[in-house]
Amino acid sequence: xxxxxxxxxxxxxxxxxxxxxxxxxxxxxxxxxxxxxxxxxxxxxxxxxxxxxxxxxxxxxxxxxxxxxxxxxxxxxxxxxxxxxxxxxxxxxxxxxxxxxxxxxxxxxxxxxxxxxxxxx
Numbered sequence: 001x002x003x004x005x006x007x008x009x010x011x012x013x014x015x016x017x018x019x020x021x022x023x024x025x026x027x028x029x030x031x032x033x034x035x036x037x038x039x040x041x042x043x044x045x046x047x048x049x050x051x052x053x054x055x056x057x058x059x060x061x062x063x064x065x066x067x068x069x070x071x072x073x074x075x076x077x078x079x080x081x082x083x084x085x086x087x088x089x090x091x092x093x094x095x096x097x098x099x100x101x102x103x104x105x106x107x108x109x110x111x112x113x114x115x116x117x118x119x120x121x
Contacts, residue, residue, distance in 0.1 A: 003093070015057050023049045023114035024073075030056065037079075043105060044075060048112040053081040054055065068099050070118075079115040085109055 016038075019027040024046035031039045038056055040063045053062045067076045067084070075092055078084045093105045104110035104119045113120045 017056065020054055020063070022046045026116055029059070037064045039064040039066055041068060041074075043068045043070060043072065043116075044092070045070070045115050048106065048109045048114040050114070051082060051085075053079055053112055069096060070103050078097045
């Protein structure tokens with residue numbers, strides 16, 4: 001990258017960012033291990049309120065969202081966050097409320113405040 005000019009480097013950073021800021025304010029690293037399906041592994045509570053799946057490559061490639069439990073274990077993998085909130089979240093919520101009762105599991109995740117903590121302040 002040292003020989004690449006500043007303008008080209010800015011293009012690369014814009015089209016293939018290394019991190020994404022999620023609604024909780026955390027900057028999460030994007031995994032480009034599979035260039036066809038870059039992935040973002042993030043705790044579920046940190047993306048409450050996010051309605052659309054984030055994209056890279058100028059909006060042409062949707063990130064694979066690896067949604068994690070508070071213990072950073074995979075709960076769900078999706079490239080369609082809107083459909084996850086609409087169809088699968090309520091089953092996941094039921095399971096997570098049983099396993100992590102001290103954590104915040106809102107009924108409406110689209111209107112809820114994202115948090116890095118156990119409960120929002």
